[in-house]
Amino acid sequence: MATLYATPANDEPAWWFVVSADHIFLTHDGEVPFGQLNQLAFPDLAQYQVIEIGEIRERTCYLVMADYMDEQFKGGDFAPLRQLLRPDDMEIFEMAGRARQFSDFLNTHRFCGRCGTRMQSVEWELAMHCHQCQHRCYPRVSPCIIVAITKGEQLLLAQGKRHKAGLYSILAGFVEAGENLEQALKREVYEEAGIRVKNIQYHMSQPWSFPHSLMMGFTAEWDSGNLHIDPHELVTGDWFPINDLPQIPPQGTIARTLIDIAIKR
Missing domain, CATH: 3.90.79.20 (Nucleoside Triphosphate Pyrophosphohydrolase)
Incomplete structure (x- = not known):
């Protein structure tokens, strides 16, 4: 605390x-x-x-x-x-x-999102409190899924619009209100890549402060559908042989850990 x-x-x-x-x-x-x-x-x-x-x-x-x-x-x-x-x-x-x-x-959170009054910090916990309407806020944590998807001896990798040139990673996305993690994963994969997945398995999580995400990491396998990369979210993407991958995220990232898990299965 x-x-x-x-x-x-x-x-x-x-x-x-x-x-x-x-x-x-x-x-x-x-x-x-x-x-x-x-x-x-x-x-x-x-x-x-x-x-x-x-x-x-x-x-x-x-x-x-x-x-x-x-x-x-x-x-x-x-x-x-x-x-x-x-x-x-x-x-x-x-x-x-x-x-x-x-x-x-x-x-x-200097001002109340409910009534606009200047908020005050709470001394005994990390929170901001509005004494006008009693609204209290805590640091935001945004749940995200991230998944390494295999298709036989291939791994799905994509280049996001905010990635540096030449860097490929696995698919990720925010969990929406009312979704569980598995539903969010299936939706994000279908929206970004146009495919369905199966054998979803949870592995680990990692706080990711860009700016306030909590990444929940999974592996999954291709089930059906042809690859169709969403141009609004991604620059490019494809299936890559697991023994001939492009530049991928560095060690220490949850993306790299999931990639390593997926290609060893």
């Missing part, structure tokens, strides 16, 4: 997740700052909102909500969160994602 209005001591060794919009402050070595405040080239944090968001290796993690590309933080630069996506240290990436989601929530 996060603690609002944290007041870290100057000599407390801690992890410092300084978030500005969708970027995070990293040292010149590309790391999340760790150490005592009096040893870091940070401004006076009394001017900032500081939130205790958890622990890593028995050391407290703090979110510091910075201004846009705040130049008062020295010794590094603000960088995209994906730079912390490292298979050998996912704990740091996951905590950074938590920090980014909390920051996004607080920045986008």
Whole structure:
């Protein structure tokens, strides 16, 4: 549970997740700052909102909500969160994602969505409360399905419009109101690829802070239909031999894990 209005001591060794919009402050070595405040080239944090968001290796993690590309933080630069996506240290990436989601929530819930009154943060939990109409909001989590689909010795891969050039991944989509995960999976696959699937099997989940998704990972097998890629969602897609895949997501992502599971079955 996060603690609002944290007041870290100057000599407390801690992890410092300084978030500005969708970027995070990293040292010149590309790391999340760790150490005592009096040893870091940070401004006076009394001017900032500081939130205790958890622990890593028995050391407290703090979110510091910075201004846009705040130049008062020295010794590094603000960088995209994906730079912390490292298979050998996912704990740091996951905590950074938590920090980014909390920051996004607080920045986008300053006013009540019901009556428009300025909201106040709740001291004992991460929530925003409207004292005018008693509406209370919590950080949003958007459930998504992601699925690796095989057809014999082939794997379905597609290139999304937001993927970097040449990168292919598996199909994914948001769960809609009133759907269970299996229904969402079947709908998304049919909408994006025009096929039906069978033998759906759940494997794992992963929080994905772009901006606030929870990815639920599955494998499935082709059942029927000819491939028809939705041009509104995807650039291209096809069946690829499992021993001759194009560029795919890196280790540490749920997409890559599901691909590895699918091609070993």
